Amino acid sequence: MARTPSNMLPLGTKAPNFSIIDSISNKVLCLDDLKGIKGTVIMFICNHCPFVIHVNSELVKVANTYADKGISFVAISSNDAINYPQDSPEKMKIHAKNEDYPFPYLYDETQEVAKAYDAACTPDLYVFDDKLELVYRGQLDDSRPGNGIPLTGKDLRHALDCLIEGKENKTEQKPSIGCNIxxxx
Incomplete structure (x- = not known):
């Protein structure tokens, strides 16, 4: 399995706007509709990547924990569904239901959104503040499939806590590692 790191978009980057279809509701959603009061987490994921499968349960826990704190979560799949039919919008909808995703799961058919965010891998995580400026990008935590480190979401949780508390995140931001888009x- 390929181990592709995040490209690490520069901090302070303004979140690129998008308007794409949600595989769950079949509605076109845009960033302005989805942004949180305090912050927004944009996650590039997919159905079949072993790295995403490994972190799914923790992504759901983190989203459920921070939703009441003004943080919204948005998942996006940008994979080529023609050559990877397991990542089709129909299968995304089933996957989201099976995993109890508490967030929309958008399908980036043109791959324009992934390119705008300079996304490279799944999972690739971005945290934007209330002005949609990037304050964190990188990994959920140090856990990877087979490395024996338990899932905690500590890196993402720390970034979100800093954002909510208005503190600067001085912790090193490590790239996520996963399958390439x-x-x-």
Whole structure:
């Protein structure tokens, strides 16, 4: 399994706007509709990546914990569904239901959103403040499939706590590691 790191978009970058279809509701949603009062987490994930499968339960826990604190969560799959049919919008909807996703799961068919965010892997996580400026990008925590480190979400949780408390996050931001986004040719 490939181990692709995040590209680490520069902090302070303004969140690129988007308007794409939610595989769960079949509605077109845009960033302005989805942003949180205090912050917004944009997650590039997919159905079949072993790295995403490994962290799914913790992503759901973190989203459920911080939703009441003014943080919204948005998952996006940008994989080529023609060559990777397990990542089709129909299968995304089933996957979201099976995993109890408490957030929309958007399908980036053109891959324009992934390119705008300079996303490289799944999972690739971004945290934006209330002005939609990037304050964190990188990993959920140090756990990876097979490394024996328990899932805690500590890196993402720390970033969100700093954001909510108005503190600077001085902790090193480590790139996420995962499968590369399946780009169209």
């Amino acid at each position: 399946k780009w169209k040719h």
